[in-house]
Amino acid sequence: MIVMGDPKSCCSNRGEARKPFDLKFPVGFAQIPQRLQNFFKFKNSLKDEREVAPISPKEKELCASSVEAKLEKQLNCWTENPTWVDQPPELKVTVPKDSLCNLHLKLKVGLPPDAIYNIVINPENKRVFKNIKEVISRRVLVDEGPRQLVEVEQAAIWRFLWWSGTISVHVLVDQNREDHTLKFKQLRTGFMEKFEGCWKVEPLFVDEQLCHPFKPKTLDEYNSCTGGKGRVGSILSLEQLVQPAxxxxxxxxxxxxxxxxxxxxxxxxxxxxxxxxxxxxASAANSSQKSETSENTSNGNTLQAFDVKERWRHRRNARRRNNRELSR
Structure with missing residues (x-):
């Protein structure tokens, strides 16, 4: 299954101090709807003690522009060299006690982390993931700019051999673009007692050999030693626990x-x-650009050749005129 967030979430590097996350509940907390109780329990279960101050719409727009600019620059490197060979994912399934399975997956993908993250959290990613039949409901509960908490209910399609069906998945999603993570946890128990996990996207230095013998450890070091021409791919990992009732x-x-x-x-x-x-x-755009450049170059060569012929013709005519004048 895939859970959906908001493609406009962006990283925030503001220098403001982050306060510990301290929830103070009123005496009548027991009267709060069950949905909100699940929400607060989930936040505590994530053990995230950070909270950022509210971000203004203008700051969000500037932050989104910064992410888009960085991503566009990285995609340009792929436009210049789109060569990539997909490798099969590393998939490992373990069976913890009293659980159906714990799934561990790792995969290298030939696109930058922000591009992969945009695909995963996009509310309209039903177009990409064929096992999503429909999004029943989606609600953003908390929006802190780089981090969002989203409640999602969707109908997912499952297939195995000649059998298939649909199952309703109702989860709370904690997505954070700062570290490109997406944590999800089931809100309502039913057929599943536990359904939780985490997606994480990390940078892959595809053209690391350009830095030899230096081995970059950060994206800044990689960009520095490759002159900003090194392609950035992604290492996608998934941890998922499934435990039926x-x-x-x-x-x-x-x-x-x-x-x-x-x-x-x-x-x-x-x-x-x-x-x-x-x-x-990207490859098609690059080929089209090269074709156009080649055509312009070819036209330029034709015009240049035409000019040479014209000069020789004028010279021959000038010699003939001079010869006629001398013969008189």
Whole structure:
């Protein structure tokens, strides 16, 4: 499954002091709707003690512009050199006690982290991920600029062998562009007792060999040693725990475990295809630009050749006129 956030979330490097996250609840907290209780429990379970001051719309716009400018610069490097060979993901499934499975996945993708992150959190990513049938509801509960808490309910499609069906997924999503993480946790228990996990996107220095013998450790060092020409890819990782309310015995548990793994593989396959489409567009734009440049160069050479011929013709005519004048 994939959970959706907001593509306009952006990083914030403001120098303001961050205060510890301190929630003070009124005496009548027990009367707060169950949904908000789940929300606060989830925030505590994430063990995030930071809170940023509210960000104004103008600051959000400036921050989004900064992210877009950085991403555009990184994509330009892919436009100049879109060569990339996709590798199969590293997928490992373990079976903790009293759980169906714990899924660990790692994959290298030929696009910058912000581009991958935009795909994952986009509310309209149903276009990319075919296992999303529909988004039933989506609500932003907290918007701190770089970090958002979003409540999402969607109908997801599962397929395994010749069987298929849909399942409703209602989760709370904590997405943070500063570290390109997306944590999700189930809000309502039903068929699933636990459904939680975390997506994380880290930078991959594709052209690291340009820095040899120096080995860059940060993006700034990488940009410095490559002169800003090094391509930045992504290392995408996923940790996901699935625990049904009632753990079925084998072979039914094997069957459900296969559905979970297969659904995740579908998500990754769709993500890789979208990344390839974006690189293909970059390659097509680059080819078109080269073709146009080649055509202009060719026209220039033709005009230059035409000018040479004209000069020789004028010289021949001048010699003939001189010869006729001398013969008189």
């Amino acid at each position: 009632i753990l079925p015995p084998p072979p039914l548990s094997w069957y459900l475990r296969g559905i979970t793994a297969r659904t995740t593989e579908m998500l990754i396959s769709d993500l890789v295809a979208e990344a390839a489409r974006i690189r293909g567009n």
